[in-house]
Amino acid sequence: xxxxxxxxxxxxxxxxxxxxxxxxxxxxxxxxxxxxxxxxxxxxxxxxxxxxxxxxxxxxxxxxxxxxxxxxxxxxxxxxxxxxxxxxxxxxxxxxxxxxxxxxxxxxxxxxxxxxxxxxxxxxxxxxxxxxxxxxxxxxxxxxxxxxxxxxxxxxxxxxxxxxxxxxxxxxxxxxxxxxxxxxxxxxxxxxxxxxxxxxxxxxxxxxxxxxxxxxxxxxxxxxxxxxxxxxxxxxxxxxxxxxxxxx
Amino acid sequence: xxxxxxxxxxxxxxxxxxxxxxxxxxxxxxxxxxxxxxxxxxxxxxxxxxxxxxxxxxxxxxxxxxxxxxxxxxxxxxxxxxxxxxxxxxxxxxxxxxxxxxxxxxxxxxxxxxxxxxxxxxxxxxxxxxxxxxxxxxxxxxxxxxxxxxxxxxxxxxxxxxxxxxxxxxxxxxxxxxxxxxxxxxxxxxxxxxxxxxxxxxxxxxxxxxxxxxxxxxxxxxxxxxxxxxxxxxxxxxxxxxxxxxxx
Numbered sequence: 001x002x003x004x005x006x007x008x009x010x011x012x013x014x015x016x017x018x019x020x021x022x023x024x025x026x027x028x029x030x031x032x033x034x035x036x037x038x039x040x041x042x043x044x045x046x047x048x049x050x051x052x053x054x055x056x057x058x059x060x061x062x063x064x065x066x067x068x069x070x071x072x073x074x075x076x077x078x079x080x081x082x083x084x085x086x087x088x089x090x091x092x093x094x095x096x097x098x099x100x101x102x103x104x105x106x107x108x109x110x111x112x113x114x115x116x117x118x119x120x121x122x123x124x125x126x127x128x129x130x131x132x133x134x135x136x137x138x139x140x141x142x143x144x145x146x147x148x149x150x151x152x153x154x155x156x157x158x159x160x161x162x163x164x165x166x167x168x169x170x171x172x173x174x175x176x177x178x179x180x181x182x183x184x185x186x187x188x189x190x191x192x193x194x195x196x197x198x199x200x201x202x203x204x205x206x207x208x209x210x211x212x213x214x215x216x217x218x219x220x221x222x223x224x225x226x227x228x229x230x231x232x233x234x235x236x237x238x239x240x241x242x243x244x245x246x247x248x
Numbered sequence: 249x250x251x252x253x254x255x256x257x258x259x260x261x262x263x264x265x266x267x268x269x270x271x272x273x274x275x276x277x278x279x280x281x282x283x284x285x286x287x288x289x290x291x292x293x294x295x296x297x298x299x300x301x302x303x304x305x306x307x308x309x310x311x312x313x314x315x316x317x318x319x320x321x322x323x324x325x326x327x328x329x330x331x332x333x334x335x336x337x338x339x340x341x342x343x344x345x346x347x348x349x350x351x352x353x354x355x356x357x358x359x360x361x362x363x364x365x366x367x368x369x370x371x372x373x374x375x376x377x378x379x380x381x382x383x384x385x386x387x388x389x390x391x392x393x394x395x396x397x398x399x400x401x402x403x404x405x406x407x408x409x410x411x412x413x414x415x416x417x418x419x420x421x422x423x424x425x426x427x428x429x430x431x432x433x434x435x436x437x438x439x440x441x442x443x444x445x446x447x448x449x450x451x452x453x454x455x456x457x458x459x460x461x462x463x464x465x466x467x468x469x470x471x472x473x474x475x476x477x478x479x480x481x482x483x484x485x486x487x488x489x490x491x492x493x494x495x496x
Binding site for chain 2: 021024025027028029030053054055096134135136137139140141142143144146147150151154157158161190193194197198199209212213216217219220221222223226229232233234235236237238239
């Protein structure tokens with residue numbers, strides 16, 4: 001199992017801005033090796049860098065090739081991204097399945113993307129091992145080039161993190177919820193204060209209303225600090241005396 | 249279980265081009281309801297449409313609001329996208345888990361994104377139910393705005409399609425959570441009542457304390473019925489005036 005990030009190959013990209021945005025998306029997801037096949041407006045291109053933002057180094061290190069085959073010279077698994085299925089005898093996979101294959105692959109993999117207007121041609125697709133098609137809105141499945149790069153780079157990242165148990169997203173634990181006894185004490189105080197305020201108009205319904213209030217607060221799993229805050233809330237609310245109470 | 253797509257709320261977006269790209273990403277994933285809160289360069293903005301491509305209709309139908317609360321008026325689950333965790337007592341989730349919650353949610357959900365340069369501020373995050381943080385490259389986790397929209401829209405789409413396949417096993421849902429506007433009204437009333445009761449002893453800390461209280465109640469995802477109950481609680485507690493207040 002390899003956690004080496006896949007390389008990204010952009011075949012005949014048209015807009016240098018999109019190359020820059022693709023580099024940013026790669027950087028966001030921890031990919032770094034960008035290869036360009038015959039970019040329309042030449043290379044290097046100064047329009048790429050501003051869009052690359054934190055991925056500027058990826059733009060500066062991008063390599064130029066004159067064919068998909070040359071760009072894939074050291075690659076042993078090529079995934080071709082396409083908005084549509086092809087009439088070609090090629091395996092296809094959704095992005096999530098394809099990303100698992102990349103993570104399981106023992107060798108260098110590549111994600112291959114075609115030009116903005118037309119996508120990959122069938123000769124380019126035929127050089128790939130797997131055609132990756134995302135189940136996007138059938139009314140408009142065409143992703144912007146950099147968005148397509150992000151989508152596959154993100155799916156690779158999630159698959160890689162899941163496979164790499166040690167790097168998986170262990171979230172730092174917050175403070176633990178308050179003890180049941182602390183909550184119970186708060187609830188009793190609240191219920192007493194509510195009773196004093198004439199909240200429970202129907203004695204038969206009072207137990208149900210109390211249970212519902214307890215359940216709602218319990219859903220929030222308040223911490224000890226928050227229980228203290230809630231005691232302060234009762235304190236503040238019950239000592240409010242702006243005008244004499246005509247009923248009391 | 250609802251397969252209604254989430255609305256997308258862009259808080260204080262800076263570049264109209266990014267609004268256009270976000271609309272395209274929404275269209276790709278089958279989302280359609282775009283809401284803008286105080287876009288920096290005004291609205292409508294002609295720079296948005298060219299980037300929207302097949303999502304032009306989303307741009308034309310985008311609605312303008314003057315606050316996140318107003319933009320969330322009919323929403324009962326808000327996911328705030330952030331590149332970083334916050335020091336707020338709010339649930340957090342990765343994009344995949346959060347997307348499952350949206351699909352399981354019985355009501356309208358929203359994806360909330362902050363401005364390009366700074367992201368959401370803490371007051372905006374405190375209005376959300378869940379903070380969504382993607383496990384991106386820690387060296388450069390900052391996604392372009394439209395890329396962030398694509399990432400969450402795509403994760404929603406995959407979760408929705410998966411849930412469709414398993415629709416037969418869906419369990420009946422409980423009553424939906426209250427709308428954000430209902431909660432906001434309750435919070436304002438509570439904060440006013442607390443202020444009247446001298447709860448906020450330190451003016452500098454008051455905004456933080458208010459955010460923490462809001463976040464705690466939001467964690468409970470109170471229903472409309474429960475919000476009514478909470479109004480009754482304030483009513484009952486504040487009318488309790490056993491003795492004159494020496495400080496008031």
